[in-house]
Amino acid sequence: MERLWAPWRMEYINAADDEDGCIFCLAAAGDDAARLVVHRGTHAFALLNKFPYSSGHFMVAPIRHVAEYGELSDDEVLELHRLASAGMGALAEVYAPQGYNVGWNLGRIAGAGVVDHVHLHVVPRWAGDTNFMPVLADVKVLPEALQETRRKLAAAWPG
Numbered sequence: 001m002e003r004l005w006a007p008w009r010m011e012y013i014n015a016a017d018d019e020d021g022c023i024f025c026l027a028a029a030g031d032d033a034a035r036l037v038v039h040r041g042t043h044a045f046a047l048l049n050k051f052p053y054s055s056g057h058f059m060v061a062p063i064r065h066v067a068e069y070g071e072l073s074d075d076e077v078l079e080l081h082r083l084a085s086a087g088m089g090a091l092a093e094v095y096a097p098q099g100y101n102v103g104w105n106l107g108r109i110a111g112a113g114v115v116d117h118v119h120l121h122v123v124p125r126w127a128g129d130t131n132f133m134p135v136l137a138d139v140k141v142l143p144e145a146l147q148e149t150r151r152k153l154a155a156a157w158p159g
């Protein structure tokens with residue numbers, strides 16, 4: 001089985017506990033550019049992952065601070081998936097990925113960096129991206145690049 005090689009993820013997981021407040025609640029209440037928010041809905045919103053597995057890796061989260069997947073309301077579940085779908089539409093237009101990994105990491109053991117505010121990951125994939133990920137590791141934190149990605153995806157967001 002091939003795996004995306006993303007060593008900075010551990011840094012993120014370790015750092016998540018040190019963040020002063022919930023990053024999703026901060027993003028929900030905060031500035032789009034500062035918090036890398038790409039799109040806001042009624043019950044949920046989309047934001048870029050600050051430590052992406054690949055370019056354009058974004059997350060959707062309910063605006064409400066909810067830890068349990070099963071506690072999401074029908075409205076939240078629907079909009080979370082609609083935003084994931086719309087975001088894939090924006091990614092298709094801007095970066096033309098060849099595939100996606102879409103998923104929930106529920107609980108620390110499952111790889112969740114933030115365990116008390118559920119969120120859905122959308123990771124665009126290209127053939128050979130497992131090979132260029134080590135190269136990306138050298139440029140793991142690029143605020144300008146993230147802002148550029150945020151701006152492009154926000155502009156390409158359908159609807």
Ligand SMILES: [Zn+2]
Nearest residue numbers: 022025065117
């Ligand atoms: Zn929260």
